[in-house]
Amino acid sequence: MNAELFENLKLELRRGCLIVAVLAHLRVEHYGYTLRKALGDAGLAVDEGTLYPLLRRLETQGLLVSEWREENKRNKRFYRLSPDGELILGQLLDEWQSINGSINRIVQGE
Amino acid sequence: MELLDRYLNAVRFWLPAAQQDDIIAELGDDIRSQVEERESALGHKLDDDDVAAILKERGHPMLMASRYLPQRSLIGPVLYPAYVVVLRVVLLWVMIPVFVLIVGPVVIATAANPTAGAIQTVWNLAMANVFALGVITLVFAILERRPLRELEKWDPRKLPHVPKATFIADPAKPAAGKAIPRATSIAELICGVICTGVCMQAAWYLGGFNLDIVHVALAPVWRSVYWLILLSCVAGIPMGWFGLVWPSRIRLRSIIRLSIDAVTLIAIGVLSQAGTLLTLTSPKLSPASLAEAMRWTTLGLQIGLGAAAIVSLIDMAQEGRRYSRARW
Numbered sequence: 001m002n003a004e005l006f007e008n009l010k011l012e013l014r015r016g017c018l019i020v021a022v023l024a025h026l027r028v029e030h031y032g033y034t035l036r037k038a039l040g041d042a043g044l045a046v047d048e049g050t051l052y053p054l055l056r057r058l059e060t061q062g063l064l065v066s067e068w069r070e071e072n073k074r075n076k077r078f079y080r081l082s083p084d085g086e087l088i089l090g091q092l093l094d095e096w097q098s099i100n101g102s103i104n105r106i107v108q109g110e
Numbered sequence: 111m112e113l114l115d116r117y118l119n120a121v122r123f124w125l126p127a128a129q130q131d132d133i134i135a136e137l138g139d140d141i142r143s144q145v146e147e148r149e150s151a152l153g154h155k156l157d158d159d160d161v162a163a164i165l166k167e168r169g170h171p172m173l174m175a176s177r178y179l180p181q182r183s184l185i186g187p188v189l190y191p192a193y194v195v196v197l198r199v200v201l202l203w204v205m206i207p208v209f210v211l212i213v214g215p216v217v218i219a220t221a222a223n224p225t226a227g228a229i230q231t232v233w234n235l236a237m238a239n240v241f242a243l244g245v246i247t248l249v250f251a252i253l254e255r256r257p258l259r260e261l262e263k264w265d266p267r268k269l270p271h272v273p274k275a276t277f278i279a280d281p282a283k284p285a286a287g288k289a290i291p292r293a294t295s296i297a298e299l300i301c302g303v304i305c306t307g308v309c310m311q312a313a314w315y316l317g318g319f320n321l322d323i324v325h326v327a328l329a330p331v332w333r334s335v336y337w338l339i340l341l342s343c344v345a346g347i348p349m350g351w352f353g354l355v356w357p358s359r360i361r362l363r364s365i366i367r368l369s370i371d372a373v374t375l376i377a378i379g380v381l382s383q384a385g386t387l388l389t390l391t392s393p394k395l396s397p398a399s400l401a402e403a404m405r406w407t408t409l410g411l412q413i414g415l416g417a418a419a420i421v422s423l424i425d426m427a428q429e430g431r432r433y434s435r436a437r438w
Contacts, residue, residue, distance in 0.1 A: 033143040049177040077136050
């Protein structure tokens, strides 16, 4: 039960970090599959059922731009940060640092 | 890759029409990329079993499609508890008692075949419940889609009081600060329904009935008090109902209970003033035997009426005290 509980809570914690990780990676252009691989290599594995809907949502919100291009005889959809996305990413990274600091203060204060 | 195309087609079915092509193109490319990487690592083409394993990892097509859809609910978490309460009250505490205790006996009694009548009653109950479920669900689904302004404009001072009155289920063990026990309300509701049914059946015997070799003729005064008795029985139903729905409304329940006791006492008073309450006749018994039977029957009735009056008076006293101590 503790292992299952930990896994569920870990999933919730990672879910909150995923947006920052995706935006950060998309400072460089990726298509879905390579982005998923890059996230996995960085220690933040995510399944395609989570990643693709997230990419669509971020694009709808104006943080990403995408285009279909042919590569290796197949059409792929390439994503990258929009100007608004770069701005938001900067703000989110500041927020991330702030949260990190708060957590550290809380933990050290105990 | 026919298996992949079948999978993508199945996912497409569950997607919104406007986004199908886009999502399927991207999903298809992702799966093909994974297949190519696996083939490159293994050094050979994947067969159908290998592709099936990859697709199984992805999840059922309906599940895959659901991840692209917005989170929606017919009845959301705010209204859902109220929805469950309404369903439970209507289906369990209204439909079933009404059908089992009122509709059912009438249908069975009037049916040519009692078994067929019972089956018909059960079927009618099921259909009525399905209809009620549909209407309640529709109403709550509509409520879900309108803004809940009532939840924004609320005043803490208008919340129900916490009941301070005690309800003595057992005089030897007074329970402090509790509302009407659910079991009591359920019992009152069921008794009310049963007594109403019995009283309605008894209407057929007001003109008289046979008990073995004796014919019993009820005095005309019974026709006058019949409606009072029926009213007392019927009043037990809303009393039990209110106790279930609003267990903290002690005063409301006490008012109904006091009214029932008052009506009962009036009926007892009328019967006590009437003199002869019934007449016994029999072609097979001697006048002396009939007179003796009449004497004992009258005595029994007088004792019964006296006991009923005492019980009603005690109940009135208890309810009066409960009413005066209740705040709500």
